[in-house]
Amino acid sequence: MSTTLDYFNDTHQMLRDSVRRFVERDILPHIDDWEEAGSFPRELYKKAAEAGISGIGYPEQYGGSGEDVFMKIVASEELMRSTSGGLVASLGSVDIGLPPVVKWGSEELKARVVPQVLSGDKIACLAITEPGGGSDVANLRTRAVKDGDHYIVNGSKTFITSGVRADYYTVAVRTGEPGFGGVSLLLIEKGMPGFTVGRTLKKTGWWASDTAELFFEDCRVPATNLIGPENGGFFCIMTNFQAERLMLCVMANMTSQIALEECLRYVKEREAFGRRLAQFQVTRHKLAEMATQLEASREFTYRVAAKMAAGQNCIKEVSMAKNFATTVSDRVTYDAVQIFGGSGFMRGTVVERLYRDNRILAIGGGTYEIMNEVIAKQMGL
């Protein structure tokens, strides 16, 4: 941990120990079963809340424990030690669905929704992506038309994390003109008339996570569920993306970290041609490069996080950090499977899961190409 001293103090360390215990006791003994079953007990949201993990990063008045970017990073890093990106993504759907409500929701909405989610009784998620496209957010098609004190919503969303089990959906809708100036955020709740959820989608990775398609057919949503100004949703969505992208950096770096640790253990045990794998120079050099790449990526992520914590605009940097971290994790997970040989291709081997779970990180929260578009734009191109 010596490399991270500048960013983490002893309170962060105590939190790290505490979250690690939670993972060791309440997740790791079951994670293989949950992955194979494609789901984990809903009760875990409650347990994470009771352990004080869910409230990190949220205001105290709604049951949170205050905002501190590095506390959030600590919690995320330790949750990744569950070795299940899907589980982390599921718990994490709250952290992309809820912040818009906290930041831009009305007082009534906040008071009603936020404490219930932070206590683990309710699940929140974010629904931007549509079957017609996820990258081009400004041109989304789900339409919400004002009808008295309600909005009538028609359209569909897809690939929504926690889409099956969630209670609260922060949904991007079109309330106005074409383009980014006509987009709003609306809190749609499970059980509202005209809202249905499709089946759980089957995926390459993130097996423990329920990903779903959502359908809205003349769905009536009270106008008081509007989050932020009408037609001002695009700004909220883009702001919200910054925190999500930072967390995706953390997930990618931890994916690399765990893959590397698994390899370091394996190469000291496994023998080929009468020697331990650790004694082959090609293997040693491969591991040295994996570690170097990871070190650079992690430091970059922490630096961006520190700037964000200081209130600086980091749209460009966080996009760079995400692309860097996922490029590293692509390479590291590929190499890790290679080092494990045939075992690396077998279910039950940690690196096998990391390899699958990693693939989404360069797609979700803005694809690699979209990140480059953001960076280029910020460079004045």
Add this chain to the structure above:
Amino acid sequence: MKVLVPIKRVVDYNVKVRVKADNSGVELANVKMAMNPFCEIAVEEAVRLKEKGVVTEIVAVTIGSKAAQEQLRTAMALGADRSILIETEEDAQPLAIAKALKAIVEKEQPQLVILGKQAIDGDNSQTGQMLAALTGMGQGTFASEVVVDGDKVKVTREVDGGFQTVELKLPAVITTDLRLNEPRYASLPNIMKAKKKPLDTVSAADLGVDFAPRTKTLKVEAPAARSAGIKVASVEELVSKLKNEAKVI
């Protein structure tokens, strides 16, 4: 009512310990340390008694180096109200620890002392018993249930083949078994609060306790690696092997 909870800093139970090259002990350099799991259970029990309104103050105490402050902070994050570090660089053995605790008991006058039945480093299981003997308090060891009732406490003990319930007059010493409770996690708000709770340091020398070790470790060795098993084709073969090769029947 005041409870004293002695705790110990040990190697984290998830660490695979390695024996030092010179066989003098286990490697402690750069090894993750944590509160002994049985001590966590002791803290949890005290906190639950406080939540029930039985206990008014929880004092955590440890004997060790400055580094053990970390575990006292953890105890306070879990719910202890204040803590005491009896500072020593010596590797204190159970008798010295029990004597030091006796000095604290005399000063603090707790009605209950709840501590782990053993620490996972030395596995001695002696401190609680010695403390009870030195102070003349009753003892309920290996507790799986604790019920305080007025000036008495009922302790259900895990013994061979079942449970035994003893009734002790307060003040008393209780040592915790694994199934007494499931300790909570230290939440961020409680970690923050713990930073403001008092942590006093007493030098071990000031307590007038002789810390000189009574036993000497001659040698520490790793357990022999288990060799691979074999499959037998029939019960007959099994019986024959047990008789003729293993010679156990």
